[in-house]
Each structure stands twice: as structure tokens, then as C-alpha cells.
Amino acid sequence: MAINFLSLEKSELELNDNFLSLVSLCRKMYIKLATMVDNKIVTQESLDKMEEYHNRVNESRRDIRDDCIWIISKDQPRASHLRYIIAVLYSIKDIERMSDYAYTISRILKKEKITTVMVNRLSSLLGKSIDFYDCIIDVLSKDDLSEYEEKIQSMFNSFRIDYKNFLTNSIELFSKTLSPSDVSQFISYYFNFSIIIKYIDRIVDHCLSIYKNFVSVKNR
Structure with missing residues (x-):
């Protein structure tokens, strides 16, 4: 069966627009989270707003996944076209996990009443993760990703x-802040806090994964 390249190109453009919209939606979650931390x-x-974003990300991911499957069955893409669709399929899973982390962090901050000391120390690390996310988004629009590999890795x-x-400095800070009688409280606070910062670390891991998903597509 002959490949209809016009149909494939149209489908791929629509898929790209939907994927970038998903990326932008997930970023809105992190900006909202950063605002809450700053405040x-x-x-x-x-x-409630974070939950709304989270639900929209999940719905959009499912729609994009279904679109990818439909394009493969309808247009029978080959070579770079197929690699692009596979890169999108892998990346929407990364976006979904990043959305999960953002929503979970906001729930922990609301439910567990994390101390002001802990919240004050989150802004910088969260801001750096957003900077990395923005860099990945910008790089994805380039034709050749290989020239950005050193910058991304750095x-x-x-x-x-x-x-x-x-993480190390936070342990020292909290141990100085709490008295010996507050050991159980320290453990509880630090456990919740360590979950939050590990999730921020995982966000950056997923950003790097998205970059790697598209390297093979852009560099051929």
C-alpha cells in the first residue's frame, strides 16, 4: 500500500501541535507550584487548580497516544516519521509522570503542613528544574539536537x-532547628520534605529523557 505523504505530513503537524500544547500545559503546573512555594x-x-491541570494532562496524553496509534495504522509511516511518533509516545509518558510529581508535591505541602523552613528552601531547586525544562522545550524546536548535548548534560x-x-544542607539545617525532644517530628518533616525534593529531581530526569527521545529523530 502506497504511503500518502500529504496525509502523513498533515497528521504529523497536528500531532506536533498537540504534543507542544501538552508540554506547555505541564509547564503551567510547575509555574503554579512555584508560585505556591514562593507564597x-x-x-x-x-x-483544585493543580488537580484540574493534572486531569487535563492525563486526558491530553490519552488523546495523543490514540492519535499516534491511528496515524501508524492509517498512514503507515516509515523512517524518521515513525521515529518521531515513537519519540512522542515515549515523551508523553514522561510528561504524565512529571504532572503526577507536581500534583503530589502540592498535595503534600497542603496536607502535611510542611514547616516554613522547608518551604523557604524549595524555591531555588524548583526554579532550577523549571529552567532545565524550559531549555529542553527550546532545544526541541531546533533542527540538530547534537550541538546542544554538551549544554544539556552540563x-x-x-x-x-x-x-x-x-539535601545535605537541609539535614544540617533541620537538625539545628529542632531540639532533641523533637526527633520524631524531625523524622516526619524530613521524610515528607525528602519526598518532595526527590520528585523535583525526578522531574529533571524526565526532562533529560524527553531530550534523548528526540535526538535520534532530529539527528538523521
């Missing part, structure tokens, strides 16, 4: 160093 408060209204390594130092 040191998670209201029920803010949490930003990733830098974040990892900051993450490890942040």
Missing part, C-alpha cells in the same frame, strides 16, 4: 550537584 501557602483553590550535572548539596 508559602497552598490554598484549597490552588490545589545543566543536568549542575542540577544533580545542587540537589545533593541541597
